[in-house]
Amino acid sequence: MPIAAWVHETLGITPNQASVIAFCLGTGAVIAILAGQVGAALWILLLTMCIDGLDGAIAREYNLASKKGKWVDMGLDTANEIMLFFALAFMGYVEVTSAALASIAVILIRIIRDKSGFDPGLKRAILFLGYFTSFEFALQIIFFANIASFAIGTVIADYALQKKNDGEES
């Protein structure tokens, strides 16, 4: 990816640094929501997601992928999403319960993803849909998509282990 190469080679940014920059920008989106500037928050969020995509690209292209880096990326993304959901709740766009349930769902999908390899990616990106419909609706989609994916993920992991065991034994 040319952008990843430019960011890494010219600016000297490492994957973990890209994750931290994306988190800081994401925090900017949270602050914008708290300031009542939801439109601006979504533009910042778009930029956040673009930069967030770079950390993985840099890591893969320059063989810098590490378990620690993956956890840093995952932890910061999850923290940012939870902050966004609760900022929306604080400003009255969504119920606190909806924010809490959506948060639980994104945590669950993140903890199963490594084991199942399944993640539909329906998290903060769905907030853009919420801007045109309602954020309550967007959080419901996030909750259902991720809670269902978690349940499916446990089955995928179980099926994969059984298949592997069967293969090893025969």
Added chain:
Amino acid sequence: MSILPHILVTTAGARVLGIEGNDLILAYIFGAALDLDHLIKIPLYRKKFKNKTYQVSEGRPKLIQKVEKKEHAYEVLGMGIKRYYTWRTPLQEPIALLWIIPLSLYLGSAIPVVFFLLHLFLDYLADYPKAPLFPFWGYSTTGPLTGSRIGLKEMAVNLISLCVIFLI
């Protein structure tokens, strides 16, 4: 346990709690229909038990020998291992509470949790291997009641459920 005790216990539970309408559908989904997850394992099951013999070890079957004749394989396996091992998925293990509790909170109804716990209770009466916290922990157990026969337990559960259904 097989599907019949699950259906009977769910029906009895629904009668006791006076559940109707959409709540009744939820009760049957989490009390009985979760057993449909067994269908997912059919391809593995068919592949696994063809011309092979197994014994259960730490909750998972281990191949002990390959045999030439199919009949021999079935003889050695016995119905116990053949019926139960590969059928279960984490959808009907305690780990599923991680998604069923939030779902109950969302729906504002305790029915999914209550009937899922009933389902779990019946399954854990049976002594086939179960992995309660897979995929996060590989611990497996056969449950607390390994002494008595599964058929007997099923019969007792069916009888009690039928009594409740007809008495209420």
